[in-house]
Amino acid sequence: MSAFRPGWYEVSFDASTRDRRCRYFKNPSAYTAECLVKSTGQQILLWYDPAGVTGPGKTTTWQPTYRPLEDAPKGDWWDNPPGGKSYSPELPDSGSRAQREPTLSELCGRAGTADIVGKQSLSCSREIHVGLFFDGTNNNMDRDMPARSHSNVVVLFNAHRNDRTDTFRYYIPGVGTAFDDIGEPAETDSGKAYASGGEARIHWGMLQVLNAVCRASIAGNASSTTSDEDLGLLSKEQMKQLVTSKSGLATWWRLSDDKMINIFADLQKQLLDKIKEARPRITKVHLSVFGFSRGAAEARTCCQWIRKATKMKVGYAELNMRFLGIFDTVASVGLADSSPVGQGFMDWADGTMDIGKFERVTHFVAAHEIRQSFPLSTARIGAKHYPENTKEYIYPGAHSDVGGGYGPGSQGKAVSGRSELLSQIPLNDMYFEACNAGVQLLPKNEMQDRFLDDFSVSPALDRSFSLYSAWTALAEKENVADGKGPLCENRMQHHTHLYWRWRAHVTDDATFKGMFSYTHSDAQDQTDLWESELDWRKDVARAKEASQPQLIRWGHGGSADVVEGPPPATQLQKQIVTEVNAAATVTAGASEFFDKYVHDSHGGFWLLGPITAAQRTAFIADIKAKKAEHDRLLREADASLNPGRADNLRRIALSYELNGFERRVLAKDAESPGTVPVMRDSDAADLRANAGTATSAAMWVLGTETRREPHGHGRYRRVFDRS
Template sequence: MTIKLIERIPVSYSAAHSLNDIFSDRERQDVLGGYEKLERCPKGNTAAACKTNLFFGFFFDGTKNNYIRAEAGKNHSNVARLYDCFPGLSTPTVLPENTDWIHKKEEYSHFFRVYIPGVASPFEQIGDSGTGLQETRGAAAGYGGEGRILWALLQAINNIHRYFLKKPLLSPDETRSILNRIVLDRARRRLMQPRRQFEREMPNDEQNEKTRLEFEKILKRLHAAIAVHMPDKYGNARQKDPATVKKIFISIFGFSRGATQARAFLNWLMSMCTLDARMCKKEGVMTLGGFEVAFNFLGLFDTVASVGLGNTLGNSLLGKMFDGHGGWADTDDSLRIPPGIPCLHLVAAHELRRSFPLDSISVKQVLPPNCDEVVVPGVHSDLGCGYMPGEQGRGLDSMGGDMLSRIPLIYMYRAARLAGVPLKLEFANEVAKERFKVAPETIKALNAYLATCKVRTGTLTAIMREQGKNQILWRRSRRPTSKTPLEASASFGRASNFDKNDLHSANQEFEQEICEFEEWLAGKGKGFKAKEQGPGFDNTHKNEWEEIATWWNSAPQPGAETLNFFDNYVHDSRAWFKLIPKNPDNEKDMIEKLKEMESRRKRVIQFNETEAKIVAEQQKNTRKYYGKNSGMELQPFKPLDDELGDDGRRAAEEFGRTGKIPRMKTKGREPFDSSWASYGLSGKAGYLRYRKVYSGYDSVLISSNRQPTEEAVA
């Protein structure tokens, strides 16, 4: 299959809720029509009327993305938006009842949809509060990801039980107990099938087999509970009410760490289904509850693992030991796309944070069969969404209809439906339809930018290199010392003070970064000829700087189409992302910090005034008692420093007067220079860099511009 830059988008995307607009006549009749026959329950007194298929949809949200929390800011992720148009029964208590499917729900009793909130957000079903230390660990290291995968596996079992017996097999309390007994990692997945006759036993195999044994217990309970509904060798069941199930079709979606979870979940679900088939003595197929399972589609938005210690640590000693693929998220097993699974992976063209390396679905740049990897302009959350309408001044529509993230949403929606996923936007509620609307101006702006791009197919590296170059050139044209600085742009003017503070502070850091880069380049001398990077995008900034130096002084300024696109549609993911603790990444926390700053400022002023009076009085009494020239002078009073700095002190005072966030400097981003303020993390993580991309192995980084053949990497 193909790796490519996204193609020009048709204006029909602005009417995604209309089947006649978003799909061609042939697609509606030949493709969707065929899938709909599988979805419908036959009616009448014929034998066919007693047979049906089940449809399961699993939706893994990204870090800090949470359907309920997003209600206030209208910043639902694209995974949550896709969940809205998958019909059928929801998992009880996860989401409010007002999110349930409404349209002819009696016709979708054989459809089940499962939503999994992102790590670093509340998910009480697994005991994750999404606050305090759990939130910090979730955001930094993916804490809670394994529990979410296991919970989803148990819901697949519950779905079958719910279809036949109208209640789950496993209660919420029992589910939480199971979460504490099962570990998901590569060693345990290997043992989901018994060892072959002469296979050597590995250390810890006895301990690692416990995961399989736990799954066997649960599956045996399922088989016993639905025994009268399970098919015999001829496909018939003793009890045909509500129906005889022919096949279970499964679709899976994920964004960011949710995409990582989706990939691991797919592999574990296949292992569980293979185990079920062995228990049911069915060879050559995968089953669940004895029913054959087929996987329709895997839809991924910008996979970022960062599980455990990740690429945040760069080239430090720890950074070389850990790469964000800990536990359940290893690259060469759990994150691989199994053969034959249709998959679409949308990749963010302009994400550059060191903490957000990409895990390509390719293996040494070769895509698995039936898989596509499409590069989409924008940063991480411009693909998966999560930005609020108007955030950073991007967008004017209060409902977010002019946001760039709507385009990858609809692109994924189309691909999924054409692959057989039973998404039904045309029958979803009006709120769900509103969340799919995209303005024609946004489509026009993207297409105008795409027309300037030269590399459209080939290696992921070649496409990403051009996109990275385009972004750096745009940013250079908006540096503070340019004639058209970022601060003079219309989008900056529209932004809130909170966003302006981050954007301006980050732009000031970029200016310092440029000065350091140009000083390094000048130090190379006039005879220096920069070379493209060799294989393996590493974290060594000098290699990346040399790559940038190949075009820094010769590349033309970006045109109006590029300037408009980045100015008004692409967010700055580094500006708001605060790696260093106690630096708020949202307005609510910033207001709390300003309250603390103002309180501290006032306390220190009061303390200094009181202490100054006391010392002055003591000085007066000393002089009176000993005489003015006695030499018994007290030390002058030294005022206590509030440690806010001039800018922080001014900001705190202004906040105290207005109650609003003032213009001020912010910090705490991934540092572009090493310092103890960054806890010793490796530096050079600013804007003059490329994104790190893994290709199926921890040690394989995509950088070669040569397209390898399958024979070369076999």
């Protein structure tokens, strides 16, 4: 017997099948949802009130004999809406992703957002769903899928419904990669370094929302010969012109939104004119936006701009901001935070990171990302609180361990395939969050096998993630909440401390080079991992040296002068020493987790040398052209009958002479076309010379003599809560 409280109750039990029938009672005389729980654990939603759990429901009488079911976990969307002043960022649950099924609470929450897509044909009005997917820096679906190194944004894009009548999806390649629709047919270094091309990508996504409304409005009345492009408001060429021309939406440097607002006002008039006779009328657009890295920054900017540009009205349709799902937001637009004079919030990222009103927002943050060029833009508003309906989770791993983008085998991780990538955990969690929010993602049992396989999680990863989570929870008795900063930063620093502890645990040469990941890496990855380890050892050595007592000479009259010793240790250096001294406390499960699943983003982040296949091709071609010019000048000098001119030609030829690394590149290309030799820190000077004056100056400003950022893992990630 129990006293009534709103919630789920088991109302009947079938002893022969062991199935349970459950209902959600809003009060003792009405229920608003009904669910069948099979003996296998499968949960089938039988009925729900379209108005949600607060709707009128069905009349019945609650019985004290009904068994109450457990409340949803703390932080669940249904029973405890996230966000607001009292919300704290969370750690992800340690349960199995491979076996996860929606809870009763999640099923009821999904029922409340269901729009019964495809069942509105008899109505004079309809609602549609649009998904925008902004990929991360140097992530590109067409380029990456063959190598199975595509990001989580791509996987979610492929899972989104796209019937081009009620549901629409649009993919935006990452900055620095080819995107011909905005006039970028090839990769660009400026996109990778400074996020150039971000503005055009954002505008392109915004325009597709107008196209979706137009197409959905007139498709039913169009002739069978009407092309798909003609059903939209704007053709592909018109969109390219709009997003690239300074007479259109493009700006030299974004100083205001006035031009964008005026252009969209004109487009709204064109849209209304084109759909004025169309029936049924589109009355609501449910917009869901996803992004990773700079793509997450683009997603946040897109949501701000589309609110301003449309005034929340697209044609006759109300714009509903349904869901924002973002992985590890990094802006770094213009001069990144790694430079002495920039913080990465220039141009289109200036003042655009604030998260406005949404039905739901989920942000997954990388706990073990420490690169200076990858500062986090938290979802938090200032240092105090989060926007309403916003959740932020701190996941173990580096940047692309959360948003995806590492290929199987990279740095000796996931050697058996994508199911072993750590990014599969946040991918599956984001899928659930999006489904719970009503995003039109396909159920997994309706996906094609090749897309379903992208969600697979190996049992070994499932188990290892749970072991790490358990160790983290135990270690958090050190009390993250008592840290000096906001809880997001405290949690990230706590994970960083554990990572330092592990690196100290495996820091002798034999142990490090005997790790699973090291022995399963290729030659370049082994070089990167080892040189990154040497950077870390220097961090530790500096921290230990700074922690040594200083030698003091006492003079006449009791005065003291420091005569020997380094400057006093910083708090950061003291913490490094503390974690190094605690290396023996690292469990076997945690050590295996770091070894097999967490990538070394410092080691793999090259500031010099070609990264992608396109860059390697261009790199080799440039060296061949340089060699050809050198040889041509020498031939011309040898053939000249004028000694003075011959000497001058030989002096000019010296500027085209190949350095040691460039000669190795040509030798390697002759042996294996299209490949380059292993790059080492000892090649940094040659690589800087090859890159030119601007890159050499930038490396000097950063203060690094290697191929990577200065120092190693001994630092905390910078976190911004405003832009």
